[in-house]
Amino acid sequence: MLPPAKQAEVLPIQAPRPRGSVISVEDLSVAEIGEVLALAARLEAEDPLRRMNRLLKRKVALLFYESSTRTRTSFELAAKALGADTALISSQSSSIEKGESLKDTGITLKSLGAECIILRHLSSGAPYLLERATGLPVLNGGDGTHEHPSQALLDLRTMLAHLRGGLTEVHEKTLEGVTVTIVGDILHSRVARSNALLLPRLGAKVVLCGPPALLPEIATQIGPGLAIERDFEKALAASQVVMMLRIQAERLAGVHLDLEDYKSRYQANAPRMAAFAPEALLMHPGPIIRGLELTSEVADGPQSTIAEQVRHGVPIRMALLARALGADGEVAAPPVAKAAKKSPAANPRRRA
Ligand code: CP
Numbered sequence: 027m028l029p030p031a032k033q034a035e036v037l038p039i040q041a042p043r044p045r046g047s048v049i050s051v052e053d054l055s056v057a058e059i060g061e062v063l064a065l066a067a068r069l070e071a072e073d074p075l076r077r078m079n080r081l082l083k084r085k086v087a088l089l090f091y092e093s094s095t096r097t098r099t100s101f102e103l104a105a106k107a108l109g110a111d112t113a114l115i116s117s118q119s120s121s122i123e124k125g126e127s128l129k130d131t132g133i134t135l136k137s138l139g140a141e142c143i144i145l146r147h148l149s150s151g152a153p154y155l156l157e158r159a160t161g162l163p164v165l166n167g168g169d170g171t172h173e174h175p176s177q178a179l180l181d182l183r184t185m186l187a188h189l190r191g192g193l194t195e196v197h198e199k200t201l202e203g204v205t206v207t208i209v210g211d212i213l214h215s216r217v218a219r220s221n222a223l224l225l226p227r228l229g230a231k232v233v234l235c236g237p238p239a240l241l242p243e244i245a246t247q248i249g250p251g252l253a254i255e256r257d258f259e260k261a262l263a264a265s266q267v268v269m270m271l272r273i274q275a276e277r278l279a280g281v282h283l284d285l286e287d288y289k290s291r292y293q294a295n296a297p298r299m300a301a302f303a304p305e306a307l308l309m310h311p312g313p314i315i316r317g318l319e320l321t322s323e324v325a326d327g328p329q330s331t332i333a334e335q336v337r338h339g340v341p342i343r344m345a346l347l348a349r350a351l352g353a354d355g356e357v358a359a360p361p362v363a364k365a366a367k368k369s370p371a372a373n374p375r376r377r378a
Pocket of ligand 1: 093094095096097098168174177311312313
């Protein structure tokens with residue numbers, strides 16, 4: 027007789043959260059942010075064969091309910107660079123289409139051996155449900171209008187590379203004297219929220235800029251120390267970093283926006299940048315809409331860090347994965363490297 031089917035274990039609400047989950051930037055203390063940055067630098071410089079031993083044959087699931095190019099690809103490349111086996115599940119080609127719930131999909135992935143799940147979901151807070159349903163570390167790849175913590179961490183790494191010589195030992199004053207203006211569709215932006223929660227903890231002044239339809243006054247309640255400036259040119263003149271955001275047409279339901287008026291007030295174009303912020307870093311999390319929030323000339327110009335931000339995504343995501351799976355310490359040299367170091371006398375086949 028078959029044993030009774032084992033009930034899926036769903037963690038009680040009060041259960042401790044799995045170590046290594048990062049759903050919000052607030053899951054990391056300032057010291058832990060420094061550890062992630064330092065680990066990213068170490069992993070980036072590590073011998074690729076040694077690095078592959080860190081997560082060799084461990085199983086990482088990428089669960090994507092929304093489109094993504096940067097986050098999905100860089101998490102996948104990061105997992106593979108650490109030696110993990112990856113499985114990509116997207117809502118268009120899985121049982122999600124047949125109505126399977128997030129909870130049941132999570133439990134299924136765990137039954138298949140997944141040890142960590144990267145989730146992108148259209149609903150804010152979905153990663154908490156998945157974490158509770160599976161007990162696995164969950165890395166938030168962007169949930170609704172809530173957060174996108176790995177994006178904020180790679181944005182931070184980009185800023186530190188330009189403004190602080192690539193420093194990784196961060197503290198509460200590391201970005202003192204730096205004003206970061208986040209411009210555009212703040213209301214719908216998980217990237218804005220994660221950066222607005224992260225950067226002031228390191229001493230940066232964060233200014234939010236945009237029209238009331240996309241930036242209601244209540245946005246200053248996202249976190250402490252935030253200010254609103256409606257005049258883009260005034261904000262530019264005070265900024266060392268300008269972070270442009272995409273107008274999220276897919277989330278604009280009910281919001282009236284005159285795009286021509288928006289461009290005339292808030293577009294980052296070459297004359298505006300030259301006149302008001304010729305030295306500032308021009309950032310954008312992507313995807314960019316050329317000709318709307320910024321012009322091609324600015325996107326491809328010398329102040330733009332857009333491609334560089336994408337490049338920082340892989341080491342940051344390697345660090346988050348290694349941390350989530352407890353592979354952030356020292357690792358043994360790979361067998362291949364050890365064999366190569368042996369003297370010819372120790373290897374009879376080579377002598378022959
Ligand atoms: N920045 C960002 O999240 O891009 P993708 O939607 O392509 O992942």
